[in-house]
Amino acid sequence: MNIMNILRRPRAVGCEPVVDTRPLWVRRFGAAVERYIGAERLGLVLALIALSIFLGVWEPGKFLRPVNLMNIALAISITGLVAIAETMVMISGGLDVSVGAIVGLSSVCAAMAMVLTDAPLASALASLSLTEPTFQTVHITLHVIVGVLAGLVMGVVAGGINGLLVTVGRMNPVITTLATVSVFSGAAYITTGGQAVGVINDAFNSIGNGRVWGIPIPVLILLVIAVVIGVFLSRTDIGRNVYAMGGNPAAARLAGINLDRYKLGIYILCGLICGLAGVISTARTNSGIPTTTQTDLNFQAITAAVLGGTALAGGKGTVVGTLLGVLIIGTLNNGMIILNVQTFYQMVARGLLLIFAVLLQDWRLRQR
Amino acid sequence: MSIPDTGRRNREVGEPLFEARSISKFFPNVCALDDVSLEVYPGEILALIGENGAGKSTFLRILNGDYQPDRGQLRYAGQVVSFASPRQAHQSGIRVIYQEPELVPTLSVAENIYIGELPRHGRFVDWGRLYREARAQLGQFGFAEEIPPDKMAGDLTPAQRQLVEIVKALKAGVRLLALDEPTSSLSDEEAQRLFTIVRQLRQEGVAIIYVSHRLREIVQLADRVAVLRDGKLVAVVPASQAKEDELVRLMVGRELTAIFERKPHIRPEVVLSVEGLCAPGLRDITFQVRRGEVVGFAGLVGAGRTDLAKALFGCVPLTAGQIKVDGQPVILRSPADAMAAGIGFTAEDRKQEALFPSLSVRDNVSLCILERIRSWRFVQRRREAEIVRHFVDKLKVRTPSIAQEVSKLSGGNQQKVVLARWLAREPRLLILDEPTRGIDVGAKAEIYQLIRGLAADGLGIIFISSELPEVLGVSDRIIVMQAGRITGELLASEATEEAVLRLAMVDHLRREGLPTDSMASVERSVL
Numbered sequence: 086m087n088i089m090n091i092l093r094r095p096r097a098v099g100c101e102p103v104v105d106t107r108p109l110w111v112r113r114f115g116a117a118v119e120r121y122i123g124a125e126r127l128g129l130v131l132a133l134i135a136l137s138i139f140l141g142v143w144e145p146g147k148f149l150r151p152v153n154l155m156n157i158a159l160a161i162s163i164t165g166l167v168a169i170a171e172t173m174v175m176i177s178g179g180l181d182v183s184v185g186a187i188v189g190l191s192s193v194c195a196a197m198a199m200v201l202t203d204a205p206l207a208s209a210l211a212s213l214s215l216t217e218p219t220f221q222t223v224h225i226t227l228h229v230i231v232g233v234l235a236g237l238v239m240g241v242v243a244g245g246i247n248g249l250l251v252t253v254g255r256m257n258p259v260i261t262t263l264a265t266v267s268v269f270s271g272a273a274y275i276t277t278g279g280q281a282v283g284v285i286n287d288a289f290n291s292i293g294n295g296r297v298w299g300i301p302i303p304v305l306i307l308l309v310i311a312v313v314i315g316v317f318l319s320r321t322d323i324g325r326n327v328y329a330m331g332g333n334p335a336a337a338r339l340a341g342i343n344l345d346r347y348k349l350g351i352y353i354l355c356g357l358i359c360g361l362a363g364v365i366s367t368a369r370t371n372s373g374i375p376t377t378t379q380t381d382l383n384f385q386a387i388t389a390a391v392l393g394g395t396a397l398a399g400g401k402g403t404v405v406g407t408l409l410g411v412l413i414i415g416t417l418n419n420g421m422i423i424l425n426v427q428t429f430y431q432m433v434a435r436g437l438l439l440i441f442a443v444l445l446q447d448w449r450l451r452q453r
Numbered sequence: 454m455s456i457p458d459t460g461r462r463n464r465e466v467g468e469p470l471f472e473a474r475s476i477s478k479f480f481p482n483v484c485a486l487d488d489v490s491l492e493v494y495p496g497e498i499l500a501l502i503g504e505n506g507a508g509k510s511t512f513l514r515i516l517n518g519d520y521q522p523d524r525g526q527l528r529y530a531g532q533v534v535s536f537a538s539p540r541q542a543h544q545s546g547i548r549v550i551y552q553e554p555e556l557v558p559t560l561s562v563a564e565n566i567y568i569g570e571l572p573r574h575g576r577f578v579d580w581g582r583l584y585r586e587a588r589a590q591l592g593q594f595g596f597a598e599e600i601p602p603d604k605m606a607g608d609l610t611p612a613q614r615q616l617v618e619i620v621k622a623l624k625a626g627v628r629l630l631a632l633d634e635p636t637s638s639l640s641d642e643e644a645q646r647l648f649t650i651v652r653q654l655r656q657e658g659v660a661i662i663y664v665s666h667r668l669r670e671i672v673q674l675a676d677r678v679a680v681l682r683d684g685k686l687v688a689v690v691p692a693s694q695a696k697e698d699e700l701v702r703l704m705v706g707r708e709l710t711a712i713f714e715r716k717p718h719i720r721p722e723v724v725l726s727v728e729g730l731c732a733p734g735l736r737d738i739t740f741q742v743r744r745g746e747v748v749g750f751a752g753l754v755g756a757g758r759t760d761l762a763k764a765l766f767g768c769v770p771l772t773a774g775q776i777k778v779d780g781q782p783v784i785l786r787s788p789a790d791a792m793a794a795g796i797g798f799t800a801e802d803r804k805q806e807a808l809f810p811s812l813s814v815r816d817n818v819s820l821c822i823l824e825r826i827r828s829w830r831f832v833q834r835r836r837e838a839e840i841v842r843h844f845v846d847k848l849k850v851r852t853p854s855i856a857q858e859v860s861k862l863s864g865g866n867q868q869k870v871v872l873a874r875w876l877a878r879e880p881r882l883l884i885l886d887e888p889t890r891g892i893d894v895g896a897k898a899e900i901y902q903l904i905r906g907l908a909a910d911g912l913g914i915i916f917i918s919s920e921l922p923e924v925l926g927v928s929d930r931i932i933v934m935q936a937g938r939i940t941g942e943l944l945a946s947e948a949t950e951e952a953v954l955r956l957a958m959v960d961h962l963r964r965e966g967l968p969t970d971s972m973a974s975v976e977r978s979v980l
Binding site: 320321322323325326328329332333335336337338339340341342343396400401 | 766768787788789791792798800805806807808809810811812816819820821823824827830831832834874
C-alpha cells in the first residue's frame with residue numbers, strides 16, 4: 086500500500102493548495118504507471134507480483150520452472166476467453182452464468198460433428214479419385230473446418246437463445262442464463278449419451294496442444310481475442326455504446342441506442358467466444374466432454390472480471406483488468422496445486438477470492 | 454460573520470436546539486465546509502441557501518450523521534454530540550428528508566409510517582390498529598381522505614410521498630427536521646400546502662432547516678436565512694429583511710443583472726409543426742416552432758408536458774396526428790428516428806435518463822456523434838477530443854479535464870455536459886425538459902444565456918419548465934398545458950405569471966366558477 090501512495094499524486098487534506106514535492110523521477114514513473122496500467126489496476130499488478138514472489142521463494146524448484154509457467158498460461162487460456170466474453174456482457178449491464186455450459190455444449194458439438202461426418206466425408210472424397218496423400222490432407226482439413234465451425238455455430242446459437250430471451254422475452258439475464266445452463270448442459274448429455282466423445286485428428290488436436298514460436302496455440306488465440314475485443318470495446322462506436330447502455334440504459338435509449346439489438350449482439354458475441362473456448366477444450370483433451378473441463382468456468386470468469394474492476398452494475402470494465410484477474414486466479418490455482426492444498430480447501434479459497442473481489446470493488450467505489 | 458438574530462421566531466427560547474460550532478469538512482481537493490457556525494432554535498424555520506457545491510448537502514449529511522466533521526463541535530439539546538450514523542441521529546430526534554423521499558414503494562402508506570414498529574397482537578401485525586393510527590396521523594394535516602393508509606407508497610404523487618415522510622418523522626418524535634429542496638418536484642399549489650404544514654410544525658416547536666433554491670418561497674416561509682458560499686457561511690439574515698436580489702448577490706458573490714436577455718431572433722421558416730397529435734396522456738396538440746424561436750411550455754406538474762416531449766422524441770407511439778420537421782412529415786418510432794430528423798432532447802430526470810455517471814465527460818459528450826467521427830468502425834480519438842473540448846469551452850463546463858468521470862461534477866456542470874452532447878449533433882430542434890432543475894443560480898443564468906444564444910443561431914427550442922419566472926424570461930412564446938391538452942398560448946411580451954397560472958389551472962377555475970378569460974390571451978380549443 087505504501088508504494089501506491091508514493092506513486093499517487095498527493096491530495097489536499099485541508100484547504101491549502103497542494104504542492105507535489107515528490108522527486109521528478111517518481112512523478113514521471115507514477116504518471117507512466119497511471120497511463121499504461123491505470124491506477125485502479127496497479128493493485129492487481131502488485132498483487133500478482135507479490136503472489137509470484139511468494140511462490141517463487143517458497144517453492145523455487147517447482148513454481149519458477151518454464152514448464153510450470155507455460156502450464157499456467159495454458160490453464161488460463163480457456164478461462165481467459167470465457168472471462169473476456171463475460172466482461173463484455175457485464176459491461177453492457179447483463180450477466181451470463183451459462184458461459185460454462187455453452188463451452189461444454191460447443192465442445193461436444195465440435196466432437197460430435199467430426200465423428201458423424203468422418204465416414205460420409207471419406208466416401209464423398211473417395212468418389213473424387215484423389216491420390217492417397219492429397220486425399221489425406223483434404224480429408225483432415227475439411228474435418229477440422231467442420232469441427233471448428235460446428236463448435237462456433239453452437240456457441241452462436243446458444244448465445245442467440247440467451248439474447249432472444251433477454252430482449253424479446255424481456256427476461257432477467259441472471260434467471261434466463263440460470264435456466265439455459267440446465268438446458269445447454271442437458272442437451273450436451275443427450276447428444277453424447279453422457280459419454281465423452283473421442284476425436285482423433287492430429288491437425289485438430291494441435292489447436293489445443295500445438296505451439297507456434299514455442300507459445301501454445303490456445304495462449305495465442307487468447308491474446309488475439311483479447312486484443313480484438315479490447316479494441317472493439319474501447320475504440321469502436323459500438324463498443325462505446327455498450328459502455329453507455331450498461332452505465333445508464335434509460336439514458337442510452339434516449340441517446341438513440343437500440344438497446345435490444347445491442348443486447349442480442351452482445352450475447353451472440355459472448356456465445357461465439359465461448360464456442361471458440363469449447364473448440365479449444367475439445368482439441369486439448371482430444372474429446373468432447375459434456376461436463377466441460379472445468380465446471381466452475383462461470384465462477385472463475387465472473388471472479389476474474391470483478392477482480393479486474395468490471396462493475397457488477399455495468400458500464401465499467403476493461404479487457405486488461407480481466408486478463409490480470411485471470412492471471413491472478415491462474416497463479417493462485419497453480420500455487421495451491423504446487424503447495425499440495427487439498428481440492429476442497431481450494432474450493433473454499435476460490436469462493437473467498439470472489440467475495441474478496443466484490444468487497445474490494447465496493448471499497449474502491451466508496452473511496453471516491 | 455453572523456449577524457445578530459432579530460428574526461420573527463414564534464417562541465423566544467434562549468437555548469438553541471442544535472448548534473454547529475466552527476465545523477469543517479474536507480474532501481480530496483475540496484474544502485466542503487470551512488469553519489461554519491450555525492444554530493437552530495426550537496420553533497424556528499432556518500433557510501439554508503447557496504449555489505450547488507456551496508456545502509448545503511454536506512451540512513445536512515453531518516446533521517444526519519452520514520458524515521462526521523473533521524473539525525469543530527456539534528451541540529444538540531445542550532450537549533456535545535457526535536452521530537456515528539443516521540440511525541443515531543434519528544434516535545435523537547433529528548430527521549433529514551431528501552429530495553427523493555425514501556419510502557418502500559411496494560408497502561402501504563401505513564406500513565411505511567410504522568416501519569420497524571408495526572403495532573402487533575402477539576406475533577401478528579394488528580392491521581386494524583395500524584390503519585386507524587396511520588389515518589389519525591395523516592388526519593392531523595387533513596390528508597386522511599386524500600392519502601388512504603392502505604395505498605401503496607409507489608402510487609403516491611411526489612407531494613404525497615413527501616407528506617408521508619414528514620408524518621413518519623413526526624411519529625418518531627422529531628425535534629429537528631431538515632427538508633432538502635422539498636418543492637423541486639411539486640407544483641405551486643402543492644408547495645403552498647407543504648408550507649402550511651411546515652408552519653404548523655413550527656407552531657408545535659419543531660426546529661426546521663429548509664434548504665431550497667427558490668428564493669421567493671424562502672422569503673415567504675423562513676424566519677432566518679443562512680447563506681453558504683464555497684463552504685463558508687457568508688451571512689445569516691432575518692427573512693423579513695431579506696430581498697431576493699440581495700440573497701442572490703450573497704450566494705454568487707456578484708451582481709446578477711439582466712439574467713434574461715430577450716432580443717427576438719425568430720425567423721419565418723417553421724422547424725416543427727405538430728397537428729392534432731394524440732398519444733397516451735395527450736389530446737389534440739397543435740402548435741408550431743419557428744427557427745430561432747424559444748417556445749416555453751408551462752403548466753402544473755402532470756399537465757402532460759413531459760409526455761409531449763417524449764412523444765416528439767419518438768419514445769411513445771402517436772395514436773393520431775402528424776409531426777412535420779422542416780415541412781416534411783416524419784414518423785418517429787424511436788429516439789433514433791427523432792435524432793435522424795434533427796431533434797435533440799434533454800430529459801427532465803438528469804440522473805436517470807440523461808447522464809452516464811460511470812463514464813467520462815468525453816464519453817458523455819461524444820456519445821451521439823460517434824457514428825459521425827468514425828472511420829470505418831474506429832472512433833477518431835483526436836477529432837473526438839477536439840469536438841468535446843470545443844463544446845466544453847463553449848458551455849464553460851468546469852471540469853479538470855475531459856477524462857474526468859462525470860459523476861464528480863456539480864449538477865450545473867452535469868447539465869451542461871448533457872446539453873453539449875446534443876449541441877454536438879447540431880440539431881434543428883432542441884427539446885429541453887426542465888434543464889435548470891436542481892442547479893444553482895449561476896449555472897441557471899449561464900443556461901438561459903446559452904438558450905438565447907442557440908436561438909440566435911437559428912435553432913428552434915422547446916423549453917419546458919415549472920419555474921414561471923424562467924419560462925417568462927427565456928421564451929418568445931408560451932404555450933400552457935393542462936391535463937394533456939393545450940389550454941392557451943401567450944406571447945412573452947403580454948404574459949404575466951398570473952395569466953399563465955390561470956391557463957394552467959383553467960379546469961379548477963371553471964369548476965369553482967371563477968373568471969378564466971380576463972387576460973389578453975389567445976385561448977383556444979378547450980374540448
